[in-house]
Amino acid sequence: MYQIIRCRNCPNAVIDLDQITAACTEIFRSTDFTNKQLERLGSTKPKQHHIFQVGIAGCPNSCSQPQIKDFGLQGQAVPVVGDGCTACGLCVSACPDQAIVLGEEGPCIVESQCLNCGKCAKICPTGAIYTGTTGYRVIRGGKLGRRPQLAREVYSLTNQEGAVQCLRETLDLLLWVGKPGERLGALLERIEKGSS
Template sequence: MQWTPEAEAAIKKVPFFVRKKVRTRVEKEAGAAGKHVVSIEDVKASQARYLSKMDSEIKGYQIDTCFGPSGCPNRAIVGDRLVERIETLLKKEDLLAFLKQRVQGDIKFHHEFRVTLADCPNACSQPQIKDIGIIGACTPALTDEACSECEACVEVCKENAITINNANATCKVDYNLCLQCGLCIDACPTGTITAGDKGFRVQIGGKLGRHPQLARELPGIFNEDEVLAIVKDCIAFYKTNSKHGQRFAQIFTAQDFENLASFHS
């Protein structure tokens, strides 16, 4: 949908981490009113509607994804089913009822437990600043298929993790540099590089606010069931330790991270 310059300028003032959501909402509401161009009036009307029903919008959790499901070609893994399973779990845990018991005064969006999934290490949905950030991962594995030395893999790897030895036509991956984006796998025409472990990296304990902090990453790649188990453990920790509705990331200490990591290693 097209936006007038005034409307574009207004949406750019919305904080970047909720801008996508707000833009979608405004377009949906303008579309429902039969419009093909979003004007500044549409932005203001949407904002007024949003503020008037803010209380009813609070769910106790927020879960979002990157643009992977809308057809991004960079997806290292398709995480749609995992997102559905996590949302089912979050609903079942009834975090809104939990927050109502613990928070004195009104519950605001900033109280909500936040989970995001990015389908590749480009991390467009900002997993580093969420309570739980999940990143799709696909590890390259080398096969016995002959390498043609085309260097397509070298060109596509943004981490300079691949070297080709022209003396014996072999390919080497430096797994300390590799971010498991899987792009070299698609680029390799000979099957010399193939998909190895596929799954999800999990980052824990990120947040913005007055004391921002980046999430820390659990070692390893996890399958869907394992990610679900980690999310469950984090919610159990949150419900036990957030006595006044503090954010998970605020109360989850370095020692808690080590305990979680050793339990899920």
């Protein structure tokens, strides 16, 4: 009653996809989610939209489309500017989001544009830009179908423990507060509106 869709292990990945996939799988197993979901639905033949979908993306490219899944994780590599810049400009040309400006004192990262893909840190030959923190952006409530909606951010950055705990809390919310057949996105919208 659940499906984990993840990126392949490509060079853009900034997290260990195998590790986080195993941790999420263990949450579903330890909570007995499949049996509880079937019991909640009162059916042994669930429809496609009753299958809880998790999307795990190794980087902000989000090839596994976590934005339209019930629960999504996007790998994050937060860049930090240090010393030793030679003004080579490789970081500026490597940044797909034009989030780096090269000034007289070295690179400056425009945080509002940076998606934490880690490309600038990987390409910097002097280590003037390096990865400070890696982790996960957590989003939930996405869906397609008759009333599509994108998942909303729960955490902009958390570690694996925080991401897995959020998945556990999300499953508990769906199982104990959700109506039979109700998708997570609809449940979250109902809670937000304060309706029963």
